[in-house]
Amino acid sequence: MNRKQGGLLSLGLLLLAAAGCESKPVAGQAAADAAGSVVRTTIVNTEGKPVGGATFTQEPGGVRVKLEVKGIPQGVHGFHFHEIGKCEGPDFKSAGEHFNPHAKKHGLLSMEGPHAGDMPNLVTGADGTAQVEWLETKVTLAKGKPDSLLKEGGTALVIHEKADDGMTDPAGNAGARIACGPIR
Incomplete structure (x- = not known):
């Protein structure tokens, strides 16, 4: 990587890290309201203990994601939607790979990406x-759509131990999975 690419990568990572800054606490098991437009999940750590929650609300431009967690190591962490709605610890491999219904390359900075789960x-x-x-524009809660978080078997929100570099396929060198919440 040359100096210019490194500078662009650093700027991109800084912008990615700064995205979003508001949320409200969420609690409870994964559940959808009668209209199917709001989904909530509890996020657990590798020991199966709750560390927070997330709410997903369908809006005209995508899915509004509100996340609050506690007990996560200080720093920058990659987090993604994964392809299976299972969060079996301690490694959360049960959540499968990144949610990628359109067979893109990984990374918000990738010219051939991103995954729907990035x-x-x-x-x-x-x-x-x-x-x-934030409003996630690459996914929907509408059932039957290829980019639906509520696909058969659901999906999962996974937090990784390290920052996502925004372009290394398949997972941005984000390291081990340290927390997970099923989306069903």
Whole structure:
């Protein structure tokens, strides 16, 4: 990688890390309301203990994601939608690979990507907490669509131990899976 590419990568990672900064706490098991437009999940760590939650709300431009976690190591963490709605610890391999219904390459910075499951990095503070809110335009909650988070078997939200570099296929060198929440 040359100096210019390294500078662009650093800028891209900084922008990804800064994305989103508001959220409200969410609790409870994965559940959908009667209209099917809101889904909630509890996020657990590798020991199976709850560390937070997320709410997914269908909006005209995509799915509004609100996430709040605590007890996550301080730093920058990749997190993604994964292809299977199972979160069996301690490694969460049960969640499968990144959600990628359109066979793209990994990474928000990739010219051949991104996966539908690729999202900006999550930044946790010294107290181990993070709150984010954003509109994810690459997915839907509409059942029967190829990019639906509510596909047969569901999907999962997975938090990784390290930052996602935004372009290395297949998972951005984000490391081990440290937390997971099924989306069904």
